[in-house]
Amino acid sequence: MAKTVLVVDDAQFMRTMLKKLIEENGYEVVDEAVNGQEAVEKYKEHNPDLVTMDITMPKMDGIEAIKAIMDYDAEADVIVCSAMGQKPMVVESLEVGAKDFIVKPIKPEKVKDSLNNILD
Amino acid sequence: MDMNDFQELYASESREHLDILNDSLLTLENDPENMEMINECFRAAHTLKGMAGTMGFERVSRLAHAMENILDLLRDGQIGVNTEVINLLFKAVDNLELLSSNPDEVEDLEGLISELKSFLETDNTETDNQKQENSTSSSSAEIDFDLSDDELRIISDNSGDPMIIRIQLEDDCVFKSLRADMVFEALEEYGELIKAHPAIDKIRKEELDETFHILFLTIESKEIIAESLDNISEIEEIEITMIDQLEQLKDGSQQEDNKEDNQDGIKEDIKDLEDKEIEENQVKKSTNVKSLSKRLKANNTIRVDVERLDSLMNLVAELVIKRTQVESVGESYNLDELNKKLKPLSKVTTELQNSVMEMRMVPISLVFNRFPRLVRDLAQDLDKEINLVIEGEETELDRTIIDEIGDPLVHMVRNAIGHGIEDPEERERLGKDREGLIKLSAFHEGNNVVVQIQDDGQGINPELIKKKAIEKGVATLSEIEAMSESEIIMLILAAGFSTNEEVNDVSGRGVGMDVVKTKIESLSGSVDIESEVGKGSTFTMKLPLTLSIIQGFLIKVADQKYVIPLESIQEIVDVNPDDIKTIRQEKVIHRRGSVVPLISLHDKLNKEETGELKREIPTVIVEVGNDYYGLMADSIIGQQEVVIKRINDLSGNLEKIAGGAILGDGSIALIINVEEITTS
Numbered sequence: 001m002a003k004t005v006l007v008v009d010d011a012q013f014m015r016t017m018l019k020k021l022i023e024e025n026g027y028e029v030v031d032e033a034v035n036g037q038e039a040v041e042k043y044k045e046h047n048p049d050l051v052t053m054d055i056t057m058p059k060m061d062g063i064e065a066i067k068a069i070m071d072y073d074a075e076a077d078v079i080v081c082s083a084m085g086q087k088p089m090v091v092e093s094l095e096v097g098a099k100d101f102i103v104k105p106i107k108p109e110k111v112k113d114s115l116n117n118i119l120d
Numbered sequence: 121m122d123m124n125d126f127q128e129l130y131a132s133e134s135r136e137h138l139d140i141l142n143d144s145l146l147t148l149e150n151d152p153e154n155m156e157m158i159n160e161c162f163r164a165a166h167t168l169k170g171m172a173g174t175m176g177f178e179r180v181s182r183l184a185h186a187m188e189n190i191l192d193l194l195r196d197g198q199i200g201v202n203t204e205v206i207n208l209l210f211k212a213v214d215n216l217e218l219l220s221s222n223p224d225e226v227e228d229l230e231g232l233i234s235e236l237k238s239f240l241e242t243d244n245t246e247t248d249n250q251k252q253e254n255s256t257s258s259s260s261a262e263i264d265f266d267l268s269d270d271e272l273r274i275i276s277d278n279s280g281d282p283m284i285i286r287i288q289l290e291d292d293c294v295f296k297s298l299r300a301d302m303v304f305e306a307l308e309e310y311g312e313l314i315k316a317h318p319a320i321d322k323i324r325k326e327e328l329d330e331t332f333h334i335l336f337l338t339i340e341s342k343e344i345i346a347e348s349l350d351n352i353s354e355i356e357e358i359e360i361t362m363i364d365q366l367e368q369l370k371d372g373s374q375q376e377d378n379k380e381d382n383q384d385g386i387k388e389d390i391k392d393l394e395d396k397e398i399e400e401n402q403v404k405k406s407t408n409v410k411s412l413s414k415r416l417k418a419n420n421t422i423r424v425d426v427e428r429l430d431s432l433m434n435l436v437a438e439l440v441i442k443r444t445q446v447e448s449v450g451e452s453y454n455l456d457e458l459n460k461k462l463k464p465l466s467k468v469t470t471e472l473q474n475s476v477m478e479m480r481m482v483p484i485s486l487v488f489n490r491f492p493r494l495v496r497d498l499a500q501d502l503d504k505e506i507n508l509v510i511e512g513e514e515t516e517l518d519r520t521i522i523d524e525i526g527d528p529l530v531h532m533v534r535n536a537i538g539h540g541i542e543d544p545e546e547r548e549r550l551g552k553d554r555e556g557l558i559k560l561s562a563f564h565e566g567n568n569v570v571v572q573i574q575d576d577g578q579g580i581n582p583e584l585i586k587k588k589a590i591e592k593g594v595a596t597l598s599e600i601e602a603m604s605e606s607e608i609i610m611l612i613l614a615a616g617f618s619t620n621e622e623v624n625d626v627s628g629r630g631v632g633m634d635v636v637k638t639k640i641e642s643l644s645g646s647v648d649i650e651s652e653v654g655k656g657s658t659f660t661m662k663l664p665l666t667l668s669i670i671q672g673f674l675i676k677v678a679d680q681k682y683v684i685p686l687e688s689i690q691e692i693v694d695v696n697p698d699d700i701k702t703i704r705q706e707k708v709i710h711r712r713g714s715v716v717p718l719i720s721l722h723d724k725l726n727k728e729e730t731g732e733l734k735r736e737i738p739t740v741i742v743e744v745g746n747d748y749y750g751l752m753a754d755s756i757i758g759q760q761e762v763v764i765k766r767i768n769d770l771s772g773n774l775e776k777i778a779g780g781a782i783l784g785d786g787s788i789a790l791i792i793n794v795e796e797i798t799t800s
Contacts, residue, residue, distance in 0.1 A: 087295050100353050103294040117351040
């Protein structure tokens with residue numbers, strides 16, 4: 001069975017794009033979430049193999065969401081999706097347990113490598 | 121794989137590397153400490169060797185190899201840069217050039233190779249002792265971990281093997297420092313991180329390039345370490361090298377005072393390693409160093425054969441002609457709808473034409489680049505001291521012009537050095553700098569590009585010119601007396617004039633300034649000279665920015681030359697006046713079963729008929745639409761490439777003429793508008 005991924009991003013465009021890339025690489029997008037709070041709920045619901053997590057989101061940001069997810073499942077694998085200027089946030093995400101990061105604008109090759117590194 | 125397919129690529133690329141060699145050697149001669157240039161030369165020679173080897177050009181490959189060996193010694197600081205070695209390297213470059221252009225002219229290649237080799241041997245032994253001393257201070261490529269006593273102690277006290285891990289990140293990696301951190305973190309699980317290069321705090325501040333090195337101590341194997349880094353994204357390449365030299369440290373037998381040596385040992389070892397890397401990565405090398413070779417090979421350009429551009433240009437030119445034809449249909453039938461639709465089409469074709477023209481623009485540095493070397497060699501030969509200043513080398517000109525102005529420029533620069541600049545002693549006596557100045561510059565002026573050659577030499581003496589002009593019969597005494605000084609100076613451009621008594625092989629070369637003038641004029645440019653005795657001379661060439669060149673067919677009517685565009689010509693026939701028939705008051709001939717109307721170009725172009733009866737009339741059969749016409753001329757000159765010049769038709773009633781053309785000999789011809797001349 002294909003490994004499952006939860007895509008978290010408040011922008012429809014990013015979700016669509018990531019979904020396409022994830023599916024192209026042979027994984028299944030089990031659900032999507034538009035903010036941190038929803039992300040935590042859906043993580044608990046699906047227990048996916050991987051989460052791609054946007055940082056800047058309404059209600060609960062990505063870092064808080066990672067913390068909450070790690071509290072629930074210390075083995076969770078999360079990839080942070082950051083923008084160019086967000087280095088401090090990336091550092092923080094890695095500190096709270098993210099396994100990898102990708103930088104927007106995302107490049108298909110990089111997403112693929114990152115997915116494979118963690119899921120394979 | 122057919123190697124012939126790569127022939128062209130090889131030719132153009134090796135040309136580039138030879139240029140790099142020439143440039144870098146020149147720079148190096150003036151700046152012997154310039155490591156960057158030595159590396160540049162080394163890389164160029166190395167790449168040439170590899171390319172030639174792949175192509176099976178064994179002689180090129182061997183010569184490049186011999187050069188590479190010398191450059192390697194220079195790079196290591198084992199031999200110093202001096203005139204002898206530079207001359208030898210230049211000689212090798214010259215022969216490499218010959219090998220790729222005129223391999224038959226290469227004399228005694230073996231001699232040269234053994235000369236290079238023997239240079240290697242003698243200097244190597246002489247300076248072997250210096251090597252030791254130099255090794256600590258030399259080379260920019262060396263990684264110096266600069267280990268402190270504490271760090272050395274850590275290495276010796278702990279179990280495990282020291283290794284150098286080279287990490288190369290993908291070049292579009294955004295947060296490099298974070299990736300580096302992830303590497304450090306992953307490594308910490310397996311052993312002791314001794315030091316990084318660049319230093320860790322620098323890496324944290326993003327002060328790193330794609331590549332960084334880590335000195336790492338671990339009991340694990342290379343493979344396990346490599347695997348542990350495998351899951352980190354954006355890593356292009358990992359290379360792990362065990363350090364044997366450090367093995368000695370762990371024995372604990374080393375005394376404090378020996379540590380210095382060991383440090384050197386490590387450095388040298390690391391340096392060797394680096395060299396090896398450079399060697400291995402030579403081809404795909406895209407180092408962070410902003411190097412000459414990189415600038416030449418910018419990724420966002422592609423190479424296109426000039427011929428292809430030319431054919432594109434010809435197609436566009438034809439498109440423009442066809443457009444004009446359609447436009448005239450629209451106008452003569454008052455087809456408003458068509459005319460309206462044609463406007464944007466005409467705009468697009470004009471833009472297309474302009475962009476093709478632009479594609480053909482190349483910087484004049486392509487020509488200027490050869491002068492530093494030429495001037496250097498000439499100055500050496502003539503025992504003169506010359507400072508060459510080049511300005512505006514980025515100025516762009518049409519490729520065709522660039523190709524053509526090389527020789528005239530060389531001629532003029534040779535003249536300036538040979539005749540203009542005085543000997544250093546003479547200059548000193550005159551209160552000038554020992555070093556003569558030659559300035560080569562290019563700049564835009566309106567729709568032209570101006571190329572100037574200035575020297576601060578002795579100038580041109582009008583008195584000598586007068587005397588010589590009369591002697592050579594270029595002008596008579598009375599003519600000269602009516603001339604201004606600048607007009608007299610311009611006489612040196614006249615055919616058959618050469619001021620120097622004995623044609624020496626520096627500036628003479630059997631051609632005079634008249635050839636230069638003809639050449640420049642054939643490119644629809646002009647030459648001007650300003651000169652002041654004792655102060656120097658300035659030669660100014662004005663050249664058009666772009667050139668349109670077509671294949672034209674030249675004929676003569678009365679005393680004037682005309683061009684008929686080649687694509688409309690069907691054939692050339694000699695018409696016997698007896699064969700001319702008259703149908704409805706029109707002169708015609710029979711040709712292959714059809715009737716061809718004859719058109720007298722004398723009539724149409726308002727030229728006087730010579731009146732003499734000819735037994736055969738040279739006639740050009742042209743096709744217009746689906747009809748044939750015979751254009752009767754006085755004589756046929758033949759096919760030629762001509763440069764088109766647009767004629768500004770201010771009065772708006774320029775008929776039968778499509779434009780002007782400048783011929784190879786600089787003279788002017790008019791281009792016949794075949795459509796108009798056959799219908800009017």
